[in-house]
Amino acid sequence: MGVKLESKNGLVVCHIHGEIDINSSPSIKKAFDNLISKKTPKIVINLSRVTYVDSSGLATLVEILKNMRPYGGRMRLTNMSSKIKSLFEITKLEKLFEIMADEEEAVSTFM
């Protein structure tokens, strides 16, 4: 698993590679704790190279979102595979997250 961060149009875009599960969740949390401590206002997470997410992975993304809310931060998830998107639909997390089809659109329309 890897997390690559880049600044784009005044916001941070994160590319996560590999699996978001109970094994990788601590490293993912750590990468985002750093952004949250700096009160990063807008984060786009590109999941195009994420092959697997389990309940711990979903919980990790919920926690990141929860930690951004106190300072008014917003997060968008993009480029999910249809399988991973179905997990967000089943768990109704789709109503919690801003989920968009692609990164470019998410960045260019992030006001």
Added chain:
Amino acid sequence: MTRSDQSASSRSRKGHKEAKILIKIPSEIRYIKEVWLRILTDLKPYNVDSDTLFDVRLCVEEALRNAVVHGNRSDNRLFVNVSYWIKGADFNIEIENEGSGFDHRIIPDPTTDDNIMKSSGRGVYLLKNLMDSVEFNKTGNVIKMVKHLK
């Protein structure tokens, strides 16, 4: 980890010989990957689609983690017994822990407004939605799941 094959006389939908596989693992998280890898390897000859394999892996991992962590409370003197077999076009798996069990009906619905932001509680909900059948025994220490292979 110990594994044994119980031979059976019938054959699956694709002509593969059916056998019940038994695996016994200590209550340690590190053994879980070996189990789901073994299962996915055994499913290879059935040409199962990637979404179904994803569901099988996720549900086996979640159920095993529950058995190890919540069922046996990670007590490595206790074991988790796994048995799985293919019958017709269905993958069947039973996972038994040696703990005192639980009532799955009292697990809160993680999709309600009160629970949606919680950091845990989605594992059993995912099993119930991704598998074609999920049953617990009365005590709650045995889970049986069925997934139709596509």
